[in-house]
Amino acid sequence: MSTHVYAERRARLAAQLGPQGIALIPTAPERPRNRDSDYLYRHDSYFYYLTGFTEANAWLVLTGDGKSRLFCQPKDMEREIWDGYRLGPDAAPGALGVDEAFAVGELEAHLPKLLENRDAVWYPFAIHEGLESRVGGWLSKVRARVRYGAICPEQQRDLCGLLDEMRLVKDAHEQDVMRRASAISARAHVRAMQTSARMLRAGQEVREYHLDAELLHEFRAGGSQYPAYGSIVAAGANACVLHYRADAAPVKAGDLVLIDAGCELDGYASDITRTFPANGKFSGPQRAVYDLVLASQDAAVAATRAGARFIDPHEATVKVLSQGLLDLGLLDRNQVGGVDDVIEKRAYFPFYMHRTGHWLGMDVHDCGSYVEPSEVGNGSERRDPLSDEVIVNRPSRILRPGMVLTIEPGLYIRPAAGVPEQFHHIGIRIEDDAIVTATGCELITRGVPVKAEEIEALMRG
Numbered sequence: 001m002s003t004h005v006y007a008e009r010r011a012r013l014a015a016q017l018g019p020q021g022i023a024l025i026p027t028a029p030e031r032p033r034n035r036d037s038d039y040l041y042r043h044d045s046y047f048y049y050l051t052g053f054t055e056a057n058a059w060l061v062l063t064g065d066g067k068s069r070l071f072c073q074p075k076d077m078e079r080e081i082w083d084g085y086r087l088g089p090d091a092a093p094g095a096l097g098v099d100e101a102f103a104v105g106e107l108e109a110h111l112p113k114l115l116e117n118r119d120a121v122w123y124p125f126a127i128h129e130g131l132e133s134r135v136g137g138w139l140s141k142v143r144a145r146v147r148y149g150a151i152c153p154e155q156q157r158d159l160c161g162l163l164d165e166m167r168l169v170k171d172a173h174e175q176d177v178m179r180r181a182s183a184i185s186a187r188a189h190v191r192a193m194q195t196s197a198r199m200l201r202a203g204q205e206v207r208e209y210h211l212d213a214e215l216l217h218e219f220r221a222g223g224s225q226y227p228a229y230g231s232i233v234a235a236g237a238n239a240c241v242l243h244y245r246a247d248a249a250p251v252k253a254g255d256l257v258l259i260d261a262g263c264e265l266d267g268y269a270s271d272i273t274r275t276f277p278a279n280g281k282f283s284g285p286q287r288a289v290y291d292l293v294l295a296s297q298d299a300a301v302a303a304t305r306a307g308a309r310f311i312d313p314h315e316a317t318v319k320v321l322s323q324g325l326l327d328l329g330l331l332d333r334n335q336v337g338g339v340d341d342v343i344e345k346r347a348y349f350p351f352y353m354h355r356t357g358h359w360l361g362m363d364v365h366d367c368g369s370y371v372e373p374s375e376v377g378n379g380s381e382r383r384d385p386l387s388d389e390v391i392v393n394r395p396s397r398i399l400r401p402g403m404v405l406t407i408e409p410g411l412y413i414r415p416a417a418g419v420p421e422q423f424h425h426i427g428i429r430i431e432d433d434a435i436v437t438a439t440g441c442e443l444i445t446r447g448v449p450v451k452a453e454e455i456e457a458l459m460r461g
Ligand code: GLY
Pocket: 229, 260, 261, 271, 358, 364, 408, 431
């Protein structure tokens, strides 16, 4: 991978630090799981965005003049025999395009000097435990030298805001990786659907973990490093538990299965949900709810384009779902009124309690403000009809080409008074990933079909 994209991002960030600014960006720590075992290591997303470097124990220091310094693990034959290859500071400038590199053990000695005579020190606030106090320690060393003419930075500033804005619009390199991650995840969903139907046809017992195994197989076979988040494989009533995880429940003919799973490829997440009949054939009530959720997703997709607001797809979804809940008799017109009342009173909320999307990128719930920055001051207060809390509505983010978001409406029907029994325990979500374009959006996850009849055809095959 060429180092060019990272150098270009560092230059763009450096230009925003001010000539006397300095930015400190550590990568993520290794985390113990138990005794001698660590959790699988995952680099910090900000650090990776600026370096493309995935080793632990590393820091990037960037100064307003555009100069980049990397602190990384030194070469160490004994540690490399146990833990694997290290790039080392000598090779880092050539491999990563940074200007200078040092052993991470030299950080303490370099930082006070690097902070001297600067006006602002930038770092990500509230991300790295203990970072604030380490910066404080380095600043106090600078302050100890003011009698000798040193100038101590007067400002500490949150780097997240600058980096979040940069990460929100995905460049061509990022879009390419995300398309590939999505294609792998789509194949994984196809494989899980087909396995479910095939095993049931063969009279085999199917459990949620059998389908999870198919997802993992396809992720790794496609070159993905790991799932982007804990896969949800929810059979039957488990689909109504929003944060359910793949467990051991039986997958039975006649039930629906909701799978929310996506791989991470080269640092970028994909995030797909499909809901399908375990044996490949929707029942009447399942199909009715499915088609409603899909119609609401179609409306959301149509509302996703540059110039629209982030909230627009959600509002389009809610409108279609609210009308459908009335039409299916899940809400009683005599009690809640018409579709505008359903929306106004949020009467749909017991069946649809989450938002229709989120930013997607290196993090599955990616960074980036959901409020339009130029309109932050234009908030208006309203009282929530359900909680009675006062909520400040700020103007929603205006979509721009290259932003990536999920579109994921759902309906979750738990038994309750007035809810027709034929719909009990049906939980359906349909989730696709969209790159915003000038005229609409590109759905990058449609390698797995979404129409009910196409899913049924796929599962017959
Ligand atoms: N898989 C997490 C989400 O859909 O937001």
